[in-house]
Amino acid sequence: MATISFKKAQRWYPGADKPAVPGIDLDIRDGEFMVLVGPSGCGKSTTLRMLAGLEEVNDGQIFIGDREVTKLPPKDRDIAMVFQNYALYPHMSVADNMGFALKMAKMKPEERKQRVEEAARILNLTEYLERKPKALSGGQRQRVAMGRAIVRQPQVFCMDEPLSNLDAKMRVQTRTDIAKLQADLGITTVYVTHDQVEAMTMGDRVAVMKDGVLQQVDTPLALYDRPVNLFVAGFIGSPQMNLMGAHAKDGKAQIGDYLVPVDETAARKMSGDIVVGVRPEAWRVVGPDEGGLPVSVTVVEELGSDAFVYGTSGVEGTPNNIIVRVSARDTVHKGDTLHVTTDPRSVHVFDADSGDRLSD
Amino acid sequence: MSTTTPVEDTVAAEEATKHRKSASTAAKEGLSSRWGSAAALVIAVLWTVPTVGLLISSFRPEADVKTTGWWTVLSNPSFTLDSYRSVITGSDVNLATYFVNSIVITVPSVVIPVTIATMSAYAFAWMQFKGRDTLFVAIFALQIVPIQVTMIPLLTLYVDWGLAGRQAPGGGFWTVWLSHSIFALPLAIYLMHNFMREIPGELVESARIDGAGHVQIFTRIMLPLLKPSIAAFAIFQFLWVWNDLLVALVFAGGNLQVSPLTVRLAELAGQRGEDWHLLSAGAFVSLVVPVLVFVFGQRYFVRGMLAGSVKG
Numbered sequence: 116m117a118t119i120s121f122k123k124a125q126r127w128y129p130g131a132d133k134p135a136v137p138g139i140d141l142d143i144r145d146g147e148f149m150v151l152v153g154p155s156g157c158g159k160s161t162t163l164r165m166l167a168g169l170e171e172v173n174d175g176q177i178f179i180g181d182r183e184v185t186k187l188p189p190k191d192r193d194i195a196m197v198f199q200n201y202a203l204y205p206h207m208s209v210a211d212n213m214g215f216a217l218k219m220a221k222m223k224p225e226e227r228k229q230r231v232e233e234a235a236r237i238l239n240l241t242e243y244l245e246r247k248p249k250a251l252s253g254g255q256r257q258r259v260a261m262g263r264a265i266v267r268q269p270q271v272f273c274m275d276e277p278l279s280n281l282d283a284k285m286r287v288q289t290r291t292d293i294a295k296l297q298a299d300l301g302i303t304t305v306y307v308t309h310d311q312v313e314a315m316t317m318g319d320r321v322a323v324m325k326d327g328v329l330q331q332v333d334t335p336l337a338l339y340d341r342p343v344n345l346f347v348a349g350f351i352g353s354p355q356m357n358l359m360g361a362h363a364k365d366g367k368a369q370i371g372d373y374l375v376p377v378d379e380t381a382a383r384k385m386s387g388d389i390v391v392g393v394r395p396e397a398w399r400v401v402g403p404d405e406g407g408l409p410v411s412v413t414v415v416e417e418l419g420s421d422a423f424v425y426g427t428s429g430v431e432g433t434p435n436n437i438i439v440r441v442s443a444r445d446t447v448h449k450g451d452t453l454h455v456t457t458d459p460r461s462v463h464v465f466d467a468d469s470g471d472r473l474s475d
Numbered sequence: 476m477s478t479t480t481p482v483e484d485t486v487a488a489e490e491a492t493k494h495r496k497s498a499s500t501a502a503k504e505g506l507s508s509r510w511g512s513a514a515a516l517v518i519a520v521l522w523t524v525p526t527v528g529l530l531i532s533s534f535r536p537e538a539d540v541k542t543t544g545w546w547t548v549l550s551n552p553s554f555t556l557d558s559y560r561s562v563i564t565g566s567d568v569n570l571a572t573y574f575v576n577s578i579v580i581t582v583p584s585v586v587i588p589v590t591i592a593t594m595s596a597y598a599f600a601w602m603q604f605k606g607r608d609t610l611f612v613a614i615f616a617l618q619i620v621p622i623q624v625t626m627i628p629l630l631t632l633y634v635d636w637g638l639a640g641r642q643a644p645g646g647g648f649w650t651v652w653l654s655h656s657i658f659a660l661p662l663a664i665y666l667m668h669n670f671m672r673e674i675p676g677e678l679v680e681s682a683r684i685d686g687a688g689h690v691q692i693f694t695r696i697m698l699p700l701l702k703p704s705i706a707a708f709a710i711f712q713f714l715w716v717w718n719d720l721l722v723a724l725v726f727a728g729g730n731l732q733v734s735p736l737t738v739r740l741a742e743l744a745g746q747r748g749e750d751w752h753l754l755s756a757g758a759f760v761s762l763v764v765p766v767l768v769f770v771f772g773q774r775y776f777v778r779g780m781l782a783g784s785v786k787g
Contacts, residue, residue: 169680190686202677206699215695219686263685 117270117303119143119166123175124185126161135161136327138175143320146301148294150318152308153350158327159307160275166305167196167273179270190219195264196273200280201256203248203263210235210244213262234266237296254285261293265300272297272304278313290317311351315339323347341463345470348392348463354423354438357398360467361391368464371430373408376457380475381464388467395423396440397461400453407454410437415447426453533558533755540752558756562743570739570760577717577735577764579648580727584655584716588663589709591656593701596667597693601679611668617661626725629654633726640730647733650726655716663708670704671697710772714765736761 121141127134136158143149151159164170166177168189176185184192195216204212210231217227235241238258248256257277264272277293278286294317297304308314314321315335322332323346331343342348348356361368361375366382368375368391375391401407410426424439424447439455441447464473506515528545534554535545543551563570598604599611633639633650640647674697682692698705720737727733740761744751 167684169683189680189684190688194684196681196684198677198681200675200677202675202681204678204682204696215682215687216685219691263681267685 117180118145118178119149119271119303119305120178121162121166121175122178124162124165124172124177125174126158126165126170127173134173134327136165139327139329141322141329141332143303143305146303148297148304148306148317148319150306150308150314150321151324152311152314152321153324153330155309157324159309159324161327162324163273163275163305163307166271167194168192192271193269194271194273195267195269197260197264197275197277199276201248201260201277203256203259205248208245208247209240209251209259209262212248212259213266216263216267230266230268231262234262237265238262253281254289257281257289261296265296268302270303272302272306274304274306276308277306278308279310286313293317312353315351321351323350325350341472341474342392343472345390345392345465348465348472352394354395356392356394356463357437358390358392358465359428359437361389363387363389370408370428373430373456374406375462376459377462377464378459378475381462381473384473385464385466389473390465390467390470392463392465393457393461395438397457398439398455399457400439400441400445401456403452403454405454405456407456408437410439410453410455412447412449412451412453415449417443419443422447424453529755529758532752533759537752540755558753559760561750562753562756562760572732573734573736573739574764576733577737577761580651580655580723580733580735581713581716583648583652584659585709585712587652587656588659588712589705592660592663592667592708593698593705594693595664596671597689597697599664599668600671601692602689614661615665618665622658622722625657629657630725639726647727647730651723651733654722654726655719658722659712659715663712666708667701667704670701674700706772710768713768717761717765 119141120143121139123138123140124136125134125138126136139158139162141149141162151162153159161170165172166179168184168187172185176183178184179192179194204215207215210228213231213234214227217230222230231244232241235244238261240255240258240262243251243255243259248259251259257280260277274293278289281289290313306313306317315338318335320332321335321338323330323338325346331338331347333341338347338351342351342356345358349358359370361370363369363385366385368377368381368385368389370391377385377391403409408428408430410424410428412424412426414425416423416425420443422441422443422445424441426437426439428437437455439453447453462474465471466473531545531548532540534556535548536553536555536557539547539551539553599607630639630650633653637643638645638647638649638653643649645652678696679692682696687695717735718737719735720741723735723738724741727735727738731738740754740757743753743757
């Protein structure tokens with residue numbers, strides 16, 4: 116029930132020679148699930164901690180709703196946070212853990228009990244309310260951490276990689292649970308992760324960060340379809356996009372003998388060295404004399420639903436590995452040579468120097 | 476993708492451990508072997524023999540103690556409570572007074588430093604203020620000052636402040652309480668600070684977001700979690716103060732009204748040491764309280780208070 120906006124918010128750790136976050140501008144809508152994603156050390160956790168009030172903001176401002184919170188201590192910001200390691204109070208029962216914030220807010224015991232029970236019911240924790248955290252499994256502890264956040268009914272949820280301590284299966288399940296819970300409660304959420312799959316599946320919008328700077332903020336599909344630069348193109352998508360060095364001349368992009376089909380905007384703008392990006396699933400297998408890119412197969416990963424072919428293009432100037440998604444029952448074997456091509460609208464053209472997108 | 480099944484993996488792992496033992500496993504096995512146990516038993520017996528001898532001596536008649544060794548009790552057993560009787564009643568000041576004095580000295584000398592140390596350790600560990608690190612190093616460095624060096628200046632200060640002597644407030648106990656606290660604080664603050672730092676920072680941050688201030692974090696998070704550490708240090712400090720003679724002698728200054736048991740023990744042997752046979756009984760009388768404290772304090776030495784808090 117609040118918007119969040121960062122206005123040139125900066126965090127400069129004492130003693131560091133450059134700021135961890137030089138100045139972030141980000142507007143998050145009311146009730147939105149915003150995911151901050153990026154490689155480790157990109158400043159995404161710092162940004163979240165600035166919002167939570169655990170990190171000093173050296174310059175700029177942060178607003179929650181129309182309230183400026185830049186200098187407020189965490190407890191006056193009306194936020195709740197879920198930590199990566201859950202940070203449960205080990206000496207308190209689950210009920211006391213969940214009710215701690217309400218107790219600090221001097222809420223009456225009856226009302227507190229009611230709120231805790233309500234949250235426990237939502238999270239299926241009712242039978243564990245009297246237990247200590249050490250008697251819970253990893254997934255249950257994670258739910259207690261969530262419960263501690265939701266009993267407060269805050270304006271903003273901050274989540275700092277809350278799933279990274281769960282095993283793979285649990286993570287997928289909890290991912291859906293959190294997304295559903297957030298949608299039901301409608302509380303503005305900022306979620307930090309390094310896992311682009313989490314970002315794509317959970318976020319209403321995803322903010323991709325690198326070196327403390329926002330690269331692109333958009334819906335998951337828009338990030339996937341129109342990455343604004345090389346970094347986003349390489350970061351979003353699994354397996355990652357094939358990025359190949361190419362040379363542009365007279366509106367044509369060439370990798371060795373292969374003429375890459377590009378869209379008109381890119382054809383107009385590109386010149387000199389460029390990078391051409393193609394998603395694995397955008398490749399089309401063609402016959403040897405149809406002018407495709409030759410790929411000699413080194414590994415075939417069969418996933419059942421489809422298969423990924425890893426191969427080398429053998430053309431100078433392109434990266435060794437080309438990944439092609441083929442349908443699962445195609446008989447492609449190690450040592451074969453495939454010829455692949457694609458359509459102009461599936462090709463992402465980037466400037467090799469600036470990394471900016473040149474395609475439409 | 477691994478081609479082995481989990482069962483094969485475990486078997487393989489077990490095989491591997493059979494061949495390459497880790498250092499700790501090797502040490503554990505070495506110490507729990509028959510020979511290791513035998514060696515431990517021998518050491519334990521050797522270490523207990525003097526105490527047993529002291530205990531037996533304390534029950535023997537004066538003439539026996541002064542002429543033969545305690546082991547002759549096996550061939551010529553004779554026991555009496557005479558030594559205990561003289562220790563307990565044989566002085567113009569009642570032994571109970573010394574007992575009470577010891578307790579009156581020890582309890583505040585434990586409570587004051589533990590309270591101050593836990594609070595300042597919290598500040599050093601979890602609060603940001605200017606000059607924090609310098610101040611902490613300075614306090615840490617205070618440990619190298621030998622207490623003997625401080626005695627004359629401290630006593631001068633106490634006299635100037637009117638804390639010393641029978642007419643002083645607290646009957647002259649303040650000098651002993653303060654001295655013990657002063658001597659204990661550097662180590663206490665340092666130890667408590669280290670215990671505090673071991674508590675994960677996320678717990679403190681989480682409490683801050685939950686709306687707790689420093690006082691609430693201290694009382695509701697830190698104190699319950701540090702209970703074993705505080706108890707351990709308190710017992711340590713208790714034993715130190717209870718067994719102390721030097722500080723009591725210097726600062727309670729021959730004033731028998733405020734002297735602890737240790738002072739009485741030192742006097743037991745008499746001016747020229749003629750009553751040394753009483754020392755063994757005296758030692759056991761003064762041992763009673765530390766043993767009780769240890770037995771009842773033991774349950775606080777529990778581990779794993781942090782289990783389940785944070786993962787990994």
